[in-house]
Every structure is written in C-alpha cells, then in structure tokens.
Amino acid sequence: MSNLHFDSAAQSVRFPRSALALACLLAPLAQAETAATDDSRLDTVTVISTGVRGAQRTVADSPTPIDIINSDQLLKTGRAELSEAISKLLPSFNFGTNIAGFQSSVRPLSNRSLGPAYTLVLVNGKRRHNGSIPASGSIDNSGANAVDIDMIPISAVSHIEVLKDSAAAQYGSDAVAGVINIILKNSSSGGHYESSYGKLFSGQGETLKLAGDQGFTLGDGGFVHLSADARKRGTAGWIDKADPGYRAYFEDDRQAAWDRVAVKNGDPDLRAFNLAYNAELPLADDLKLYSYATYGERKTEAYNNYRLPNSNASIPELFPDGYYPLNNIKDTDYQFLFGSKGESLGWDWDASTTYGRNKNQQSSDLTINPTYGPASPTSFDDLATLQFEQWVNNFDITRRFDGVFGLKVPTQVSAGLEHRWERFRTFAGDPIAYTVGPYTYPATLADGSPNPLYQLANGQTAVGAQGALTIRPEDEADVKRNNYAAYLDFGFDVTDRWYIGTAGRFEHYDDNSGNTFSFKLNSRYELTDQVAVRGTVGSGFRAPSLTQTGFTVTDNRTALDANGNVVPALRRTVAPGSAAAAAFGGQALDPEKSRNAGLGITWQPAQRTSVTLDAYLIDIDDRIILTENLYDRANGSGAVGDLLESVGLARTTWINYYTNAFDTRTRGLDLVADHTSEFGAFGDVRWSAAFNYNKTTLRGTRATPADLAAAGIAVVGHGREGDLVAASPRTKWVLGANWTLGNFAANLVNTRYGKVETWQQNAAQDRSFGAKWLTDLDLSYLLFDSVTVSVGGTNIFNVRPDKNGVYNANGNQTAYGNPPFHPGGGFWYTRLAYDF
Template sequence: MTVTQLNVSSPRFAPARAGLAVSGLALATLFSPLGNAEEKTADTRLDTVTVISTGVRGQQRTVADSPAPIDVINSDQLLKTGRAELSEAISKLLPSFNFGTNIAGYNSVTRPLTNRSLGPAYTLVLVNGKRRHNGSVAQRGSVDNSGANAVDIDLIPLSAVDHIEVLKDSAAAQYGSDAVAGVINIILKSSDSGGHVESSYGKLFSGQGESIKLAGDQGFAIGDGGFVHLSADARKRAYASWNGKADSSVRAYADQAKEAAWDRVAIKNGDPDLKAFNVAYNAELPLADAVRLYSYATYGERDAEVQNYYRLPNGTASVPELYPDGYYPINNIKDRDYQFLFGGKGELADWNWDLSTTYGRNNTHHSSDFNINPSLGTSTPTKFDNLATFRFEQWVNNLDITRHYDGGLFNLTPPVQVSAGLEHRWERFSTFAGDELAYTTGSYPAASGAQAAVVIRPEDEVSLIRNNYAGYLDLGWDLTERWFVDVAGRLEHYDDDSGNTFGLKLNSRYELTDSVAVRGTVGTGFRAPSLTQIGYTVADNRVNTDVNGNVVPAITRLTPSGSALAKALGGDDLEPEKSRNLGLGITWQPAPRTSITADAYLIDIDDRITLTSNIYDRGDGTINALLASQGVAAGTWVNYYTNAFDTRTRGLDIVADHTTPFADGWGQVRWSAGFNWNKTTIEGVRDNPAALTASGITLIGRDREGDLTEATPKTKWVLGANWTVDNLAINLQTTRYGKVKTLAVNESGDRSFNAKWLTDLDISYTFAEALTLSVGGNNIFDVRPSKNAVYSSLGLSPYGNPPFYPGGGSWYAKIAYDF
C-alpha cells in the first residue's frame, strides 16, 4: 500500500486536520479492545437497544434485532446540530441523506432532502407511524427537477420531536407509494410531566443571516394514565447572500457619475429573510376495556422574503418614471400548514386493532413588493398582493390489525406475527389565479408581466382529485431462535390513470453468532405520478439558462405532459414509476458498547419522471411554428414532465458506534462513524421526439441526466465524538462531502466541485441539573464550496448547487431550562 504524505500543518489543511483527527481517534477507539468488561452496565448501552416500530408491521423490535437497516436519532442529537430546521438537522447526522441548497426564486424556501441520491419523493414521511401530508410546491430547480411535491418536514416543530426512526430500505409493500428509498418516522414527545424551554441566537461569520429561535414543550397528565404534550417554536432568520459583483461589461446607468457610484450589486439571490412558528400537541387518553384514544396535530406558519436579480434602470424590465435607479423585486411567500389526526386502539378477540383518520393541508401564497409589470408603463402597480396560490390537501383513513400466534398458522408453522390493514387516501392539488395586472401585456415597449414572479392565470388553474385504496398483509416468522423471516404484500388501486399495482417484500435476519447477524431484503415498489407532476401548469417571467450556459431573460411555460401543447412537442401522459430493490447487510456487536453495521443496496427504477430540458426555438423557426399552432407566443420556452429514465442506484451504508468510559471522573466519549457510497447510472432514456430532432433539440439533455447521476456526492463521511464529564458535554463532528458535478446540455459547460470537510462543535454545561448554557459553531473553519460555477457577468453565486450550505461558517449561543 502506498502512503502519500501531506503537510497537514499548513493552514489550508485546517479542515482536513479536524477531519483526520476525529476519524483517527474514532477508528482507533472503535476497534480497540474494551477496558473492564464488568463496567459495561446497561445504562451505557447504545441505541441498539432502543425499541422501534418502523419496518416490521405490528411488531416492535430493537434496532439490533431489526431485519432492515434503521437509524435512530434522538432529540438531543437534533438540538446539538445547531440547526433550526428539521430537514437540515437530519442531513447533518445521517450519511445517506443530503440537504440540497436552492439559491433563488420560489423554491428557496422548501428544500430537497435526498436519501441514497434519490429525491425526497422516494422517502415516505410518517408522524407517529401515520402518513404525513405533502407540500403544495412542485420541486423545480437546484438538483431536484422531479416536479413532485415533497413533504415539508420543517413545518413540524423541532421541540415536539422525541426521536426519529429512519428506515434505510424500500418499504413500499408495507407503507405504500413514496417508500421506495426508505421511511422517516417522526415520533412525537409523549411524557405526561416536565418540560423544556430554550432560546438561541447566532449569525454567519460574515455577519449576515442573523438567527433567533425560541422553543418549548411541556407534558401534562390527563385522566387515568393519559397525557397531552404541547410543543411550540418560533424562529427568525435574516437574509444572507454570497454572490459576487457585476463586472465592467454590465452598465446600469447612462450617467457617468451614477455609474461610478453604483455598488455593482446586480444579484441578491441567496437565503431569504424568514419568519416562522410551529405548534403541536400529542395526546392519549385510556378508556375502559383496554381502549385508548389518541390524537396529534401540528400547525405552522412561515413567511419568506426572497430577493432577486437587479432590474437595471436602462433595461427592458424598467420604467424610469417609477424606478429611475432600477429595482430588486421581492417575492413574498407565505406558507400555512396543518395536520390533525384522531384515532383509537385496543384489543378485541386477541387482535390488536388501530383505527385512525387524519387530514392535512399545505397552502402557499405568492405576492411581490417593489415590482412592476413594465408593459403597463406608469399605470402599473408597484406591488402585487396576489400572484398565485398553491394548495395540497390529503385525507387518510387507516385500519390496522395485528396478532401473534405462538403456535403458528393453523398450528402448522413456526410462531408468526400476522398484521394486516386497509387504507383510503384522498388527495387534491389546486392552484388559484392571481391579479390580472400581473400577467396582462400592455402597450408600453418593455417586458411583459410582473418580474421575477410565478403567476397563475385563470386558464392555468387546476383542481385535481384522486383516491387511493390499499390493503396489505405482513407475516413475520421466527423460524428458529436465530432466524427471522418477514413477507409483506400490498395491493393498491388508484382511481385515475395510475391504475392498479401489487408490491411484494421479503426480508430476513439470521444470527450467525450471538454478536454477528446477516440480513437481506428483496422487493418491488410502485410510485404513482404526483398530482403536481400530472397537472401543474405555470408561466414564469424570470430568467433561464440556454444551451450555452448563459443566463438570459425568458418566459418559460411549464405545461402538463398530457396537454395539446406538450403532445405537439413530443409529450405523453405520465406512467407510474416501478422499482425493484435488493439489500444485503451484516451487523456486529462485539460488546454492549460497540455496534457496527454494513448494508449494501441496489435500487432499479423504471420510467423515472423528470422535467424536460428547455424547448425553445433555435433560430430555424420550427419550434415557433409549433407554438403558434397551439396559440402560444413565439419565443416562449416550454418544458413538461415526462417518464425520462430507467435508473440503477447502487450503494453501501456503514455505521459504527462505540463508547469509551474513562476512570477517575473523566467521563466517557461516544464515538460514531458513518459512511455512505452510492452511484446512480442511467440504464435507459426515452427516445427523442421526431418533432424536436429536426431542430437539433434534445428533449432529455445531459443537464437532466446530471441531476440524477452527478449532482449529489457519491461518498459522504460523518465522524463524531461526544465527550461528557459530569455536567460538561462537548460534541465534535466532521463531515466530508464527496465531489459533485453539474452537467450542461453541452459537455463544454460541465462543472466539477471538489470534496470538502465541514466541522461542527457544540459545548454545553448544565447548572443544578436544570439550566444548560451552550455555545457552538457550524462549519467552524468557514469552508466554502469550490468556485467553479459558470461565470456570470452579473456576479451570480460562483458555487453552483453544492450539497451543503454555501454561506460559510456560523456561530450560536443557547440557553435552555429543563423542569
């Protein structure tokens, strides 16, 4: 083996030094013999003894005994990440998850959380084991152009979360559509007494992005053995930007003095100014005859102000009489989100039953300030209170039953756990038109429509409804004391074109020894097109990127794949996505304080849905003629969602955990190491439509292939050490994100971004077992992504779409009180 020596004392290797230090200590300790075996008491065992309910219907198991890979994240781990939002906190702790960054427009608020390089549409989100409703905004931009409306878990209060169970395995046969890559099950706090309040404040090292958060929760006893647990948090985050300045080729003013005085800030895209609050309750009330009623609800509000490109005073988007110095349009995005669940559970004739109903709704409203419709001249409004509204609603009813047969089925099989259930899911996606003045074309010789805005016109309004009916059967056998086998099947019917499907899953775990076990999974999955993918239509009056990588003004029309316009350009009705998965893993627990797991996986997805590349006239008039035949203005850019790819994703997850106790009051250190490797390849691409081939247009370009194969890291390390000494706790974590690429339509426009180490530190001290003071930093070495994005004369962010936050390091201080 060849060893390359590096001068790690050099300042430019500071992040690497932190990463190597933690990894070296962790690996050295993980695989070193334990000290005194008699000191390994039960209270220092790892989370491998945590009882979980995700992954095997109707039967709770420990993490160590699970036949599928499951990670458990507790509330303390989430809080120590220093992150205010739940999705980013999860990505900081689990190597298979990545948190995408959007830097512009209406997608700057809802951000994609990918699992095993698959977009958020492929991971099902549950709360207390029940399906969480989706958001209302279609994913479009950054690294996710699937058009699916992902669940927005940031609208669940972090203060309400007791722990999170993450199933890193396909579970579509058990839980239904969206569980192709796995399941996130958020378990809410359920204590009947005590509480927690906290306040935190922080900023980026740059001085931007001021962040303030208040949070609290408390439990109360009700009835005889019941509880209600209340939670709330409120947060404010200020605007932050990491763009450059416009170069000398950009001229804003004809007047030389004004041009010289201009600060050359032509781009304000970045993190939006954000204000939000979330509240929740979780409750149970026991009744007679072993029946328990239960309920939970969450409610969230989030208001964001999104900055945009500078509309130059001498540009086509300006009206000098109104904005003689130009203007920066502001998008106002208001989210209102809630979910309510009510149910009961009990026992009848030796069967445990669980009956529930839940309704959730997400509503997103767009307005704009400091904005105009330039084509209306001086008669234009300078603000638009109503541009567009998006709404998604979901109503789910579940009946689940389970029973354990010690003597097996009909006394002919080994002991078996039988679980079955029925589900009805109703969902509706709606859009509502905005102010007519926002899209009217006037006579003034300037750009048409409200700037930097998504506007819904009356003809683009949709209201799509569908029902899903499903039933499942899950059988879990303990064939021997060491061998467990689980078989699950699920039949689903959609009352739209998605039709019928049957999913099957077989997984098993076998103990080779008392400390070593192997586990494996084989299964099929099914994902119906989301209603946003089927029917969402909108016209954007913003900017877009042409085939040469240039950012240019463009009116872009997203049209449904089954519309006449899409079909004229080669579109067709969407088909469901079908998946097949294999998994094989090994678990090793050499001691109560040590756990190591390794799981390999393969996921095939056919007919994968994505947004087409931009279709626009390249100068020969062919596309303009097709647009004219559909009553669409010449020069319009068009795209739609289509079944574009067959993909194969291969990967490996490794997680290691060990606790080292020290003598003489030096406490203990919990070491952790997580690694994920994954690679997605394109196995098939839909044929290019003849209507486009003649113009040299590729419907599914390399840019869309790159979204799936290159835009997320192929490797990710998460290395941590948590040292506790009496009331002092020091948590150090370093994360390595592998290199990523952005592919362009033309290969000459491809960009590569190097691998980076990011290091986080949290130090806390508890006084009188109740008051805890914490200080910490995220990305304490202020590491930025590689500066290798396509050059922009306006100064657009040089970082591309990195897999981590591009704003650099930040610090925070927090005070918390437990009672």
C-alpha cells in the same frame, strides 16, 4: 413507544476533524471488551416500530437497517431546521440548496441520491401530507410536491426512526428509498424551554429561535404534550459583484457610481412559527383514544436578479435606478389526526383518520409588469396560490400466533386497509400581473432625443410581473384522486436466531395510475451472539404526484440558456397531457416502478460497540423529471417558434413539462460504527463513524421527437441527466466524538462531502466542485440541574464550496453550483435551555 435512554448504534455521529480521528475511533473498538458488564447492550433498549408491522423490535434485531435520531441531537445542529438537521446527522441524506425564486422556502432532502419524493414521511406511524410546491430547481427537478418537514416543530420531536430500505409493500407509494417516522413527545409531565441566537461569520443571516414543550396529565393515565417554536432568520447572500464592464446604466457617470450588485440571490428573510400537540386517553384496559395535530406558518422574502435600468424590464418613471423584484411567500400548513386502538378477540387493532393541508400564497412588495408602463402597480398582493390536501383513513390489526399454515413457528400476522384522498389546486392571481398591457417605449424622450430603451426591442417591454410566479385562469389546476390499499404482513421467528418477514400490498388508484402490487421479503440470521446477517428483496411503486400531472404556470424570471448564460425568459410549464406538451412530445405520465435488494451484516463485539454494514441496489423505471427548457434558439423565427405559435404561445416562450424520462440504477453502501469509552475521572466519550457510498447510473433515456432533434434540441438532455447521476456526492463521511464530563458536554462533528458536478445542456459548460470537510462544535454546561448554557458553531473553519461555476458578467450566481451543504460558510450560535 418507550423513551430513548441512550442512542442506538445507527445514530448520528460526532468525531474530530482529520484522518487521525479515524485511528482514534478504531483504538477504542479494540478496548471494547473492558466495558462494564452491567451495562445494557445498545440494541436492547431502543425499541422501534418502523419497518415491521405488529410487535416492536430492537434496532439490532431489525431485519432492515434503521437509524435513530433523538431530540438532543436535533437541537445541537445549530442553525438547522428539521430537514437540514436530518441531513447533518445521517450520511445517506443530503440537503440541497435552492437560493432563488418561489421555491426558496422549501428545499430538497434527498436520500441515497433519490429525491424527497422517494422517501415516505410518517408522524407517529401515520402518513404525513405533502406540500403544495412542485420541486423545480437546485438538484431536484422532479416536480413532485415533497412533504414540508420544516413545518413540524423540532421541539415536538422525541426521536426519529429512519428506515433505510424500500418499504412500499408495507407503507405504500413513496417509500421507494425508505421511511422517516417522526415520533412526537409523549410525556405527561416535565418540559423543555430554550432560546438561541446566532449569525453567519459574514454577519448575515441573523437567526433567533424560541422553543418549548411541556407535558400534562390527561384523565386517568393519559397525557397531552404541547410544543411550539418560533424562528426568525435574516437575509444572506454570497454572490460576487458584477464584472466592471457589465453595464446597468446607459449613462457613463451613473455606471461609474453603481455598486455593481446585480444579483442578491441567497437565503431569503424568514419568519415562522409551528405548534403541535400529542395526546392519548385510556378509556379502559383494552381501549385508548389518541390524537395529534401540527400547525405552522412561514413567511419568506426572497430577492431576485436586478432588473437593470438599461433593460426592457425598466420603467424609469417608476424606478429610475432599476429594482430587485421580491418574492413574498406565505406557507400555511396543518394536519390533525384522531384515532383509537385496543384489543378484541385476541387481535390488537388501530383505527385512525387524518387530514392535512398545505397552502402556498405568492405576492410581491416590489415588482412591476412593464407592459403597463408607468401605470403598473409596484406591488401585488395576489400573484398565485397553490394548495394540496390529503385525507387518509387507516384500519390495522395484528396478532401473534404460535404457528400458522400448519407450521409450529411463532408468527406475527398483520393486515390493514387504507383509503387516501388527495387534491391539488392552483388559483389565479391579479390579472395585471400576467396580462399584456398597452404600453410600449416611446421612440424619443421628452427632450426629443432618441430613447435608448426603444432601441432594445423596437419599443417592446418585458411581459408580466418580474421575478414572479403567476397563474392565469386558463392555467388553474384542480386534480384529485382516491387510493384504496390493502396489505398483509407475516413475521416468522423460525428459530431463536432466524427471522423471516414477508409483506404484500395491493393498491388501486382511480386515475391513470391504475392498479399495482408490491411485495417485500426480508430476513435476519444470527451467525453468533455478536454477528448477524440480514437481507431484503422487494418491489415498489410511485404514482405520479398530482403536481406532476396538473401543474401549469408562467413565470417571468431569468434562466440558463443552452450555453449556460443567464438570460431573461418567459417560461411556461404545461401539463403533460395538454396540447402544448403534445406538440413537443409530451403524453400522460406513467407510474414509476422500482425493484430493490439489500444485504447487510451487523457486528456487536461488546456491550458498548456496534458496527453495521449494508449494501443496496434500487432500480427505478420511468422516473419523472422536468424536460429541458425548450425554446427557439433562432429568437422565435425557427421551427420551434412555429410549434409554439401552433399551440397559441408566443414564439419566444420557453416551454417545459414533466415526462417519464429515465430508467435508473442506484447502488450504494452504508457503514455505521459506534463505541463508548470510559475514562474514569476524565469522563466518557462516545465515538461514532458513518459512511455512505452511492452511485446512480442510467439504464435508459426517452427519445426526442424527430422534429425537435432536427432543431438540435433534446427533450431530456445532458443537464437533466446530471441532476440524477452527478449532482449528489458519491461519498459522505460523518465522524464524531461526544465527550461528557460531569455537567460538561462537548460534541465534535466532522463531515466530508464528496465531489459533486453541475451539468448543463451544453456539456462544455459542465462544472466540478471538489470534496470538502466541514466541522461542527457544540459545548454545553449544566447549571442548577436544570439550566443548560451552550455555545457552538457549524462549519467553524468557514469552508466554502469551490468557486467554479459558469462565469456570468452580471455576478456569478452559479459560482458554487448546487453544493450539498450550505454555501454561506461558518455560523456561530448561543443557546440557553431550561428542563424540568
């Protein structure tokens, strides 16, 4: 892979704030013909491998839309980690918020309004292993365990190729919406070291980052490139205080002195580091060995809702003033790859093996199991552990022929085999965290007066460690499977102007997912030297994630009831094929199947100007999602309580499971424009604009069993529908200008996020949150040809989402809904970097 000399036409964008900025963009486009004739065209320098098998192609020659992000752009996104940085730079991606609980450290990165499970992540062209946490919360309730991109150090990244098209026929399951291919740095000399510091405008979220990478020579003509980063981020919250009438204490004097902080959800405290190497060693002219590895650890501390002194989670002897349960989460992630590549009998070949593991450990420094009363521990070192492993073996060959099948057409033939082994396991924690102890509230206090806590529920306390995810021995999961795949890919250069590509892939799963065949047909035709059209049709397949099939868990947290109120809840997520799920209409999961089509046009009227426009349609059948919370609205005395009791669960349990819920159709449009203007003594400005329109609709919904429907309960109802069709912005603009003048550089980015909606089970509780413009600014100056000093800010006008959530008297934790951008407001930073 050659190094990037400058950005491709489909890169991220930099542009001013108002609508006037768009007019400023269009004016330089008209001046494009005056650009210097000795400059290379944008499309002839950046070479990509994603989306094609075999020979590499330039971005503009690609028959499918490709975006390129380079390392400099990633570093200029301020406080962002890798996944959030991608969302800031590409309009079709959105980074959801997830501000509470055990999922706080892993946040969803959606592409074309489809969750992260539908975009395949590669590193150096090889499949990246998944994380271990099922998606549950924010706008992604699919239960899929997405790749934890933030465990890859940004300092290790040379650039990222983003294929915005289905590629399941080429790369396999999960590539329904596209592919993110992270290319690691591969230089044998030089390096980059930097430090940065910043805070939210509110003074919270203090962030410190240290990062560095350096290349070294390996053998004769080889390299090893080492990278590392470390980051620290403080807690940040932005939730209102409780209503003055909301009571935390029985006594009036203590209530009057209370600070009314009942909710502390927000960004968790974070400590993390990542390490990586990338290496290659030539052994002969036609044989090379290569390897890479990444290792990361991340510790987070997330607050939960206040357990009030006057609630049945209170044990006054331990915490007379109540307590905020803490989720302490440790993620450990690593992947290593070894491979060789060369040439034999006219064929280029590549063989590799890679193993990755992600482990998530749950503990708490501040929680209790109230059923053990004053004897309860106040901290738990082991609440639950989740672990995902993946081992992938690949063998690929490719060769260019002057013609095949009797056709005198230059043809690239590629083929390959893949074996993938996956395993998902969960491990039970401390029994005191999930068992029911002997304690009940006494009817009277020591002075003989009535105990107000006894009056709450006839002496019964809340059950289990509070604000915690717990796994019981009977809920431990250990599911694994093998996948065997073979693909064949042809690329035909029919004429100098016309390219046709076709691919087919057969996959066999040794579990219920069975066999599948996916195909892809794409083409590109140059109408003129400046204008080309391209299009794609194909099919895809996504097997249920092992987390979706095997995850069973109990958590004691607050939840939203059918009317949108925040209430305590003992929630059980059960496996789809279990007896408990079957009682509520559950059954074994079917694979998701997709069909896609795309049509686009590229226009390069001059050497420094590029415009691309691509429309797409994606149909997905049997999309998997978590059911609504199914519970007895008669407080356990109704028909749902009978069902729960029949499967051995408490009548007041809230139950849910993963199910094939919806058939969906996603339609959209991507527009990218790019131009560089020369202003002589006033420097150069690279103008960019990108736009995404995206709409998902339902084509079918699974039915609710008659007995549940009679009780007024929908297995998948209005709330889950809203996650798919309304929670992501339908439009997103990213406008920018990148001005360079000698050693000075300024990047200005303006992003408009369209309206989003948060739907509840009760449609009367739906809320809408209006469109917002956010502006980022980065200023830098180069000293001594090697030291760069930068200052900047993200969301410099401190824009917040509309405060329109469902009102809760205890502090409106849903005030901002689930915005597609960080709700904490503006963030400033400084950065010092050394390059050599």
